[in-house]
Amino acid sequence: MRPNRLRQLLNDNKPSLGIRILNPWPAVTELIGRSGAFDYVEFDGEYAPYDLFSLENLGRAIDLFPHLSGMMKVEQEPRTYLAIRSIGSGIQNVLFADPRTKADVEECVRAVRAETPATGGIHGVGMRRDVGYLFDVGTPAFVQALEDAVVAIMIEKKQAVENLDELLSVPGVDMVQFGAWDYAMSIGKPGQHELPEVRETERYIIETALARGIHPRVETNSPDDIARYLDMGVKHFAAGSEIYFMYKWFENQGMDIRKQIGADTIDSDRVMSGYQR
Numbered sequence: 001m002r003p004n005r006l007r008q009l010l011n012d013n014k015p016s017l018g019i020r021i022l023n024p025w026p027a028v029t030e031l032i033g034r035s036g037a038f039d040y041v042e043f044d045g046e047y048a049p050y051d052l053f054s055l056e057n058l059g060r061a062i063d064l065f066p067h068l069s070g071m072m073k074v075e076q077e078p079r080t081y082l083a084i085r086s087i088g089s090g091i092q093n094v095l096f097a098d099p100r101t102k103a104d105v106e107e108c109v110r111a112v113r114a115e116t117p118a119t120g121g122i123h124g125v126g127m128r129r130d131v132g133y134l135f136d137v138g139t140p141a142f143v144q145a146l147e148d149a150v151v152a153i154m155i156e157k158k159q160a161v162e163n164l165d166e167l168l169s170v171p172g173v174d175m176v177q178f179g180a181w182d183y184a185m186s187i188g189k190p191g192q193h194e195l196p197e198v199r200e201t202e203r204y205i206i207e208t209a210l211a212r213g214i215h216p217r218v219e220t221n222s223p224d225d226i227a228r229y230l231d232m233g234v235k236h237f238a239a240g241s242e243i244y245f246m247y248k249w250f251e252n253q254g255m256d257i258r259k260q261i262g263a264d265t266i267d268s269d270r271v272m273s274g275y276q277r
Contacts (some may be wrong), residue, residue: 073096
């Protein structure tokens with residue numbers, strides 16, 4: 001079974017840096033691996049289109065780089081099926097979107113861990129890519145790999161924040177991340193994720209996680225945001241999705257080139273007229 005880079009970093013109490021992607025094309029993952037800048041690739045299955053063949057090909061691309069691990073963000077339902085198929089594809093770690101109750105988090109953990117008396121999960125034996133299809137099926141190495149899988153949860157809704165102590169009390173939760181946009185919407189402030197009360201909620205989640213020995217993770221699009229989180233004790237970060245960086249390149253570099261060649265300025269209102277917000 002393949003070593004889990006993210007688990008090793010957590011066990012050694014070292015910082016980690018991931019990057020979120022929505023493009024299942026393996027070339028994107030290969031370029032990330034070749035950059036040498038990231039410890040793991042998170043495929044955002046909550047938002048991106050994909051099929052089971054895409055997941056296996058992502059797993060193969062990750063395997064090209066010994067320094068790289070994978071993570072799959074799975075949506076609220078069907079979380080058990082998606083977690084099992086993601087791990088079976090060779091994507092070793094799982095980020096669960098939108099758990100709200102202790103029972104939700106217990107279901108997340110059970111979906112990842114092996115179904116043995118000692119581990120208490122519901123993840124059974126499978127002839128999938130993670131075990132070489134035939135070679136580590138149901139072995140102790142398979143059980144250990146599922147124990148090594150990092151379980152991360154999103155705290156996104158008002159109910160989840162109110163239940164935070166219970167959610168983080170579930171054994172097997174390794175990482176936690178705050179979803180500011182969802183939280184703002186759930187308290188009746190859609191689009192206002194920078195409000196002081198939202199920032200204070202994020203601090204509360206980070207401090208509560210650290211007090212329980214759980215690793216908080218922060219997603220950011222800019223290195224300028226890092227310092228204040230380091231001051232809070234955060235060691236784990238994820239760069240925002242590649243589509244954000246692509247858009248900023250299109251916007252900034254494209255406009256610079258237009259100016260240099262003397263092309264007409266495109267009216268931003270006209271650009272947005274076909275995109276209904």
